[in-house]
Structure formats: C-alpha cells, structure tokens
Amino acid sequence: MFSAAAVVASCAGFVLIGALQALYGPAIPAFRAEFGLSPSGAGLGLSAHFIGGVAGVLLFDRLFGRLGNRQILASSYVLMALGAAGVALAPSWPLALTAALLAGLGFGGIDYGLNQLFAVGFGRRSTAMLNILNAHFGVGAILGPALIGVVGSAHYPAVFLGFALANLPLLLCLRGVRDRTPPTTAPKSGSDAGALGRSLGSVLAVFVTLYVLHVGIEAGVGGWEPTHLETVGFTAGVAATATSVYWLMMTVGRFLAAPLALRFSAQSIITVSCAGMTVCLLLATVPGLAPYAYAGVGLFIAPIFPTGLPWLSEAAPRARRAGAVVIAASMAGGVAAGPVLGKAIEWSGVRAVPLLLCGLSALCLAATLWLIRATRTR
Incomplete structure (x- = not known):
C-alpha cells in the first residue's frame, strides 16, 4: 500500500494533525484579545475543529472506495491547509470558526484515511505500524504548543500559516500510496x-x-x-x-x-x-x-x-x-x-x-x- 517515502510522509502528516489540534488552546489568549471573546467563546475554535473532524471522517468514509486513496488524502491535505490559513487570516471570529471547521474536515479525512489504510496495508505488521503512525500525532501535539510558546500567542497567525504551507509538500509523496485498496475478504480465522x-x-x-x-x-x-x-x-x-x-x-x-x-x-x-x-x-x-x-x-x-x-x-x-x-x-x-x-x-x-x-x-x-x-x- 505504501512506498517508504509515503510512510515517512504519512507520519509527517500525523505530526501536522497533532500540532493543529494542539494549537487552538495556546492561541486562546490571542483569540480573546483580537476578537473580544469570552473564554467559552474562544474555546469554540477547538469545538469547531472537532465538529469538522467528525464530519470529515463520515464524509470521506462515504467516498472511500469510490475515489482513489490519493485523491481522498490530497483533498484532505488541501482542506486542512486552506482551513489553517483561514484561521490565520480571518478578519472576524465567525470566519475564523468557519475556517476551523474546514481545517477539521481535512483533519478528519487524514485521520480516518491513513488509519484505515495502515490497518490493512501492512499485513501482520499493521498493528505495529498503526502505533508508530499515531505516536507521531503525539509528537505534533507536543511540538505545536511549544512552538506557540516560543513565538508568543500574539503571533499565532504566522504559526497557522506555516502549518498550512507544511501540508503542501506532502502532496508530492502521495504517488507512493496505492490508489486502490485490495478488497477485504472475510477471514477464515x-x-x-x-x-x-x-x-x-x-x-x-x-x-x-x-x-x-x-x-x-x-x-x-x-x-x-x-x-x-x-x-x-x-x-x-x-x-x-x-x-x-x-x-x-x-x-x-x-x-x-x-x-x-x-x-x-x-x-x-x-x-x-x-x-x-x-x-x-x-x-x-x-x-x-x-x-x-x-x-x-x-x-x-x-x-x-x-x-x-x-x-x-x-x-x-x-x-x-x-x-x-x-x-x-x-x-x-x-x-x-x-x-x-x-x-x-x-x-x-x-x-x-x-x-x-x-x-x-x-x-x-x-x-x-x-x-x-x-x-x-x-
């Protein structure tokens, strides 16, 4: 299912989705200062992200098997990049929430798509590879807040924009992903x-x-x-x-x-x-x-x-x-x-x-x- 380069790119993709999910919390002080929000209002950014994530999982599951794996993953990376850029550049909080929802949609597609492909793509090594893949999510969740801490929450737009750009090189590695998943047969076990x-x-x-x-x-x-x-x-x-x-x-x-x-x-x-x-x-x-x-x-x-x-x-x-x-x-x-x-x-x-x-x-x-x-x- 994956070339070596595609495996590395997939792990990098999970670093990015881990970082994206973890960026909203440290950015809350800047959201509140820029848009005049209450704590609960600022927290809606992460809620919008999760709502988009659930929708992304269900949407791309519908498309799984109808579209090629590369097309599904490419669409997810593009949506996540556009959403992250939208959060950085949004002039109002409703637009920022819409962008967070869009980023979550791509997040859900990547989370579901790569987990699904890793679950069937490595034979008896699938469980080991899934643990490695999801460990990189944790790496991103640690690095994201650390990056906000270094540059300061006031500079969150630069962090979100940098994150959006980091998605794009991963599109070049999708050639190493097999476009069609082998049909699953009911095991005799x-x-x-x-x-x-x-x-x-x-x-x-x-x-x-x-x-x-x-x-x-x-x-x-x-x-x-x-x-x-x-x-x-x-x-x-x-x-x-x-x-x-x-x-x-x-x-x-x-x-x-x-x-x-x-x-x-x-x-x-x-x-x-x-x-x-x-x-x-x-x-x-x-x-x-x-x-x-x-x-x-x-x-x-x-x-x-x-x-x-x-x-x-x-x-x-x-x-x-x-x-x-x-x-x-x-x-x-x-x-x-x-x-x-x-x-x-x-x-x-x-x-x-x-x-x-x-x-x-x-x-x-x-x-x-x-x-x-x-x-x-x-």
Missing part, C-alpha cells in the same frame, strides 16, 4: 467465526463504547490533571509539568507498543493496557503518587486507539464502515468528555477526579474482556 456467533451490531457497539470511554479518559486526564494536582497540594508549575509528562508518556507508549505488537495479539495488549490504566488511576488517589500515576496512565492508554483498529477489522470484516464509526465516535467522545466530566466533578469534587476516571477505565476493561469472548475462536 476464529475471529470471524466468533463475531458471527454474536450480533455484529453488538460487537460494533461495544467497540464504539471502548473507544468513546478511553478517549474520554484521555481527554479527562489531560484536562483535569493540573487542577487535581493543585488541589492535593502541588504547585501550578509542578502540575503543568506533570501534565506535559502525561502527554509525553502517551507518545512514548505508542513507540514502545510497536515492537510488542509483532509478538503479542491486539487482545492481549489492550487487556494489559486497560488493566494498567485502571490500577494507575486508582494509585492517583494517593496525593504523593498522583504525578507518577498519571504518567503511568499515559503509558498504558497509548496503544489502545491504534491497536484496536486491526482487531476491529478482523472481528467485523464485513462491516466496511466499522472503522469510520469508531473513529468518529472517539472524536465525539473527546468533545463530550469535557462537559460530562465537569458536571460529575461539580457533584463529587475535584479530589474525586481519579476515582471517576478509574470507573470509566474499569468499564473499558470489562468491554475488552467481553469483546475477547465475543470474537474468540470456536
């Missing part, structure tokens, strides 16, 4: 037999649940770890550093999972990840251990998203849109996590953050064990 023994709809529903919950945990830790650490006695500087370490460990975890995926099954990796994540969140209730426990959460949660996609392809080989459904659901989970978790914290208090997330993690583990039974070889 026990995964297929087990899936057919249960309702395909039930299997897909539990996969969606797993993805929504784990992305909710990912966003919940990233959003609430600093507040929780300050509440239990750490300084703001320590809390911010610990949160950066959490995101760093997520990136490291995906690189580490790549060689493990060549030796262990996706089911085993995700089971260990969910169990480890649950234990770490339980340990985070101990104030002195909390920063280290959150770093452990980042390490264990890292492989779940990329490792689950090949398992899903095996478990539901006849559900062509299954990948699009779970990727779109994961984005929706990221959007919903903030207000839902925020309301739960209003009721229980900030100190309950790790316990609330631990409950979600236990549900992830239960969903994984159910899926193992549902897709087991007869």
Whole structure:
C-alpha cells in the first residue's frame, strides 16, 4: 500500500494533525484579545475543529472506495491547509470558526484515511505500524504548543500559516500510496467465526463504547490533571509539568507498543493496557503518587486507539464502515468528555477526579474482556 517515502510522509502528516489540534488552546489568549471573546467563546475554535473532524471522517468514509486513496488524502491535505490559513487570516471570529471547521474536515479525512489504510496495508505488521503512525500525532501535539510558546500567542497567525504551507509538500509523496485498496475478504480465522456467533451490531457497539470511554479518559486526564494536582497540594508549575509528562508518556507508549505488537495479539495488549490504566488511576488517589500515576496512565492508554483498529477489522470484516464509526465516535467522545466530566466533578469534587476516571477505565476493561469472548475462536 505504501512506498517508504509515503510512510515517512504519512507520519509527517500525523505530526501536522497533532500540532493543529494542539494549537487552538495556546492561541486562546490571542483569540480573546483580537476578537473580544469570552473564554467559552474562544474555546469554540477547538469545538469547531472537532465538529469538522467528525464530519470529515463520515464524509470521506462515504467516498472511500469510490475515489482513489490519493485523491481522498490530497483533498484532505488541501482542506486542512486552506482551513489553517483561514484561521490565520480571518478578519472576524465567525470566519475564523468557519475556517476551523474546514481545517477539521481535512483533519478528519487524514485521520480516518491513513488509519484505515495502515490497518490493512501492512499485513501482520499493521498493528505495529498503526502505533508508530499515531505516536507521531503525539509528537505534533507536543511540538505545536511549544512552538506557540516560543513565538508568543500574539503571533499565532504566522504559526497557522506555516502549518498550512507544511501540508503542501506532502502532496508530492502521495504517488507512493496505492490508489486502490485490495478488497477485504472475510477471514477464515476464529475471529470471524466468533463475531458471527454474536450480533455484529453488538460487537460494533461495544467497540464504539471502548473507544468513546478511553478517549474520554484521555481527554479527562489531560484536562483535569493540573487542577487535581493543585488541589492535593502541588504547585501550578509542578502540575503543568506533570501534565506535559502525561502527554509525553502517551507518545512514548505508542513507540514502545510497536515492537510488542509483532509478538503479542491486539487482545492481549489492550487487556494489559486497560488493566494498567485502571490500577494507575486508582494509585492517583494517593496525593504523593498522583504525578507518577498519571504518567503511568499515559503509558498504558497509548496503544489502545491504534491497536484496536486491526482487531476491529478482523472481528467485523464485513462491516466496511466499522472503522469510520469508531473513529468518529472517539472524536465525539473527546468533545463530550469535557462537559460530562465537569458536571460529575461539580457533584463529587475535584479530589474525586481519579476515582471517576478509574470507573470509566474499569468499564473499558470489562468491554475488552467481553469483546475477547465475543470474537474468540470456536
């Protein structure tokens, strides 16, 4: 499916989509100053990006198989570049939100398109390659805010414009992507037999649940770890550093999972990840251990998203849109996590953050064990 140059370009593309998603937060002070926005109004930029992302996944899934892979990816890169340039140059906030929506549309196409192609394009190495691909998303998420920090949020237009231009050279590498995906045949393995023994709809529903919950945990830790650490006695500087370490460990975890995926099954990796994540969140209730426990959460949660996609392809080989459904659901989970978790914290208090997330993690583990039974070889 990919030449060596196309693999490198795909990883660079994931660095760029990771950076784009992470640029909106650090740019909020400049958005507020330039357009006279409230904090919630400025936060709509990221919401527009995610709404565009979900729409991009669903739209390009409709086009997948009808258009060539190169055309889908090229359109996504162009849309993302135009949207990023629009955010930089927009004279009003409504136009900036429209541009963010457009950038999100391209973001969703790249996220879905490359994940889908990597899931089927490398044979038994697909899980390892998906972990490497998604690790580069984390690299971008770390570099994006760092770049804003260096140049200052007031210069966000230059950063967004530079990002838009960085998309364009990747178009030249699309020649190395196979334009048509080989037709998927239902495997004769026990995964297929087990899936057919249960309702395909039930299997897909539990996969969606797993993805929504784990992305909710990912966003919940990233959003609430600093507040929780300050509440239990750490300084703001320590809390911010610990949160950066959490995101760093997520990136490291995906690189580490790549060689493990060549030796262990996706089911085993995700089971260990969910169990480890649950234990770490339980340990985070101990104030002195909390920063280290959150770093452990980042390490264990890292492989779940990329490792689950090949398992899903095996478990539901006849559900062509299954990948699009779970990727779109994961984005929706990221959007919903903030207000839902925020309301739960209003009721229980900030100190309950790790316990609330631990409950979600236990549900992830239960969903994984159910899926193992549902897709087991007869």
